[in-house]
Amino acid sequence: MEKKFDMQEQLFAQSLKNGELHGFEYFFWRYSKVLFHFAHNLLKSSSEAEEVVQNVFLKVWERRSQLDPHQPFRPYLFTIALNDIRKSFLEKARQNQFKLELYEFLVEQAGEEGENYNFSRYLKLLDEEIHRLPEKRKEVFLLLKKEGLTVAETADFLGISPKTVENQLTQAIKSIRNAFHEKKVFNLYLFSLHLLKTSQPLFIARKK
Amino acid sequence: MVEKGDRLLENFWGDRYSKAEYEALVDQFKDDHQLEKLQTNLAKYWNLADGSQVSDEMYKKLWGRIKPQIELAEVKAEKSRVDRLTNTFYRIAAILVLPLLLSSLYFFGAWWELSGSETAYAEIYCPPGVRSRFLLPDGTTGWLNGDSYLTYPVHFLQNRSVELKGEAYFDVREDKRSPFLVNAGGLDVEVLGTQFNVMAYDDFHRVEVTLDEGAVQVRKEGTSLNEVLVPKEHLVMDTRENQVSVKTVQTHYFTSWKDGFLEFRNVPLHEVAARLGRWYNTDIIIQDEALKQIPYRATFKDESLERVLALLALSAPINYEIIEPKKNTDEIYEKRKVILSYKN
Known part of the structure; x- marks a missing residue:
């Protein structure tokens, strides 16, 4: 099967190199889903994975004259894609920075030590909760936390009093905390962790 | 470690x-x-990474976004002749036309393969929801229906044989010295120069050969089957029972899919559902066993799935429900589904 496909691929690679649209379409058809899947698993977002597919395949088209039809396409696509995905991944990490800080704050507030919780679940639920906040509250929250403005700057920017800004932030964090409590974001692991921690000494104690 | x-x-x-x-x-x-x-x-x-989880809707969205940009880039770059031809062709094409293999490309590939002794194959695939024109190295043309594969050796001029999974319509270039052979679902169809249709979707458990013009000879390895068909004859082989029947038909019922028609004449509903499913890239599920064998007649051309279902519900005792694809947990779309049930 692979052998058959490779043959077909070389024909279309030459066609792409010649600048024919159907050559491009063939590779897009065969590999755009693969690239989307790969990018999605690293960026954890559909829209960012879409962006990667667009950028990478535009580069494939722009660099078509450099294409070597005798070389397999898949590894070639990977080298182009890696650069783009790396850039998006780091940009995303920059945007996630405030979520990491908030995480520590929330874990501490829950009275726990925060290393072993499922961080991907936290990120996902946090995005959902932020999305669910009332419009104004969400705006205040993101300006303060994500954009890093001060309370005074946020108040100026939105034309509301600093008191209101503080209020909105308190409410936002409160609703996120409550939702997390309800969904046992931290407690679920806690249970099993405590079991692990306590079972050993108990056992020894009984032995004595 | x-x-x-x-x-x-x-x-x-x-x-x-x-x-x-x-x-x-x-x-x-x-x-x-x-x-x-x-x-x-x-x-x-x-x-x-294999991407099979990614829905066709997402694929269409991605392609819909990039295609205009490529075309723009193309116009910007140089107005080269071949490109513009392809471009125009794409605009005219009423349906999405996928891999159209050009013979010049074939020669390139064949020349390169001469060094290796193994037989290499090229494969043309047409995904569900799409029909595709194809051109073989000998000048034979035709149409490939949705969800079908056509495989042929790259040394095609010395060995005019293709293997088909799914459905295709062939317009074979005549060459008296070199017969053209189609292998589909275990049947061998040998031709000199002619136009005919072969249907061999696995799930239908039969192979159909419909002859428009010329003559074909149908054989099956390991059996005594050896039927010569004349124009307008339609051969059906049941691949489970190994039974063959031949009758004279109006061939367009079996071949007009290539022109964008969906024609059903006393076709059981479960088969109508399977054909519509391939045509519209949708899972069509029949909920009531009793519905499956109901014979159905209709002709559709360029209708949306919604309209086809509405018409279907008018002429058969069915209700239908369209379930739009929803994102699953990976934010990836599933296939669209339709559920047919008995109308009380």
Whole structure:
């Protein structure tokens, strides 16, 4: 099967190199889903994975004259894609920075030590909760936390009093905390962790 | 021993990671000195990614976004002749036309393969929801129906044989010295120069050969089957019972799919559902056993699935429900579904 496909691929690679649209379409058809899947698993977002597919395949088209039809396409696509995905991944990490800080704050507030919780679940639920906040509250929250403005700057920017800004932030964090409590974001692991921690000494104690 | 970087990636890939692991992975992505190692680790996942989870709707969205940009880039670059021809062709085409193999490309490929002694094959695939024109190296043309494969040896001029899975209409270039052979679902159809249709979708458990013009000879290896068909004859072989029947038909009922028609004449509903499913790239599920055998007649041309279903419900005792694809947990779309049930 692979052998058959490779043959077909070389024909279309030459066609792409010649600048024919159907050559491009063939590779897009065969590999755009693969690239989307790969990018999605690293960026954890559909829209960012879409962006990667667009950028990478535009580069494939722009660099078509450099294409070597005798070389397999898949590894070639990977080298182009890696650069783009790396850039998006780091940009995303920059945007996630405030979520990491908030995480520590929330874990501490829950009275726990925060290393072993499922961080991907936290990120996902946090995005959902932020999305669910009332419009104004969400705006205040993101300006303060994500954009890093001060309370005074946020108040100026939105034309509301600093008191209101503080209020909105308190409410936002409160609703996120409550939702997390309800969904046992931290407690679920806690249970099993405590079991692990306590079972050993108990056992020894009984032995004595 | 699993390397540390690899473990990080594995956990991240599978959505099971701690904050510390995430931070460590970000550091790896940042560090230019570790780029090579990161590339090696990521390559493993790249090779495993298959994209089969990604929906066709997402594919259409992606293609719909990039196609105009490519065309724009193309016009901007140079107004080269071939490109513009292709471009115009794409605009005129009423339906999405996929791989159209050009003979010049074939010669390139064949020349390259001469060094190897193995027989190499080329394969043309047409996904569900699409029909595709094809051109073989000998000048034979035709149409490939949705969800069909056509495989042929690259040394095609010395060995005019193709293997078909699914459905295709052939317009075979005449060459008295070299017969043209189609293998489909275990049947061999040998032709000199002619126009005919072969239907061999696995799930229908039969192969149909419909002859428009010329003559074909149908054989099956290991059996005494040897039927010569004349124009307007239609051969059906039941692949489970190994039974063959031949009758004279109005051939367009079996071949007009290539012109965009869907024609049903006393076709049981379960088969109508299977054909519509391929045509519109949708899973059509019949809920009531009793409905499956109801014979159905209709002709459709360029109708939306919604309209086809509405018409279907008018002439058969059915209700239908369209379930739009929803994102599953990976934010990836599923296939659209239709459920047919008995109307009380």
